[in-house]
Amino acid sequence: MVERSVGPSATVVRNDEVLAAVVDGELVLMSVEQGLYFGLDPIGADIWRRMETAVRVSDLCACLVADYDGDPMQIERDVLDLLGRMADRKLVSVTE
Structure with a gap:
């Protein structure tokens, strides 16, 4: 399986x-x-719940940073990793 890269602007x-x-x-x-x-x-x-409607990855990360206590850069890396794996498995649709 080829890993799909998902960026903050997607x-x-x-x-x-x-x-x-x-x-x-x-x-x-x-x-x-x-x-x-x-x-x-x-x-x-x-x-997953927050992706019920289309959302920009950077906005999703910003909401998670506001709601969870953690390093913003680590949260973004973790979210990008998860979304990449979800995209590889066709669980989410990604547009750049």
Whole structure:
């Protein structure tokens, strides 16, 4: 699998074909197309909820920095990494 790079200026939105459900307190995403499921921790689940409508990655990061206690640069790196992995698995759509 080729890693897709997602930058701060990109816009991301959830793939409407991905099913989501809470199982034992964890948000689980199911890609019917791929026949795979993915689990998200609470922060990953929060990011997923925030992508219900299209959002610029830099704006998403700014909201997370405001809501969570952490280094802004680390938050951005973590978000970009997560979004890149989600894009690789077609869980989100990315436009530059």
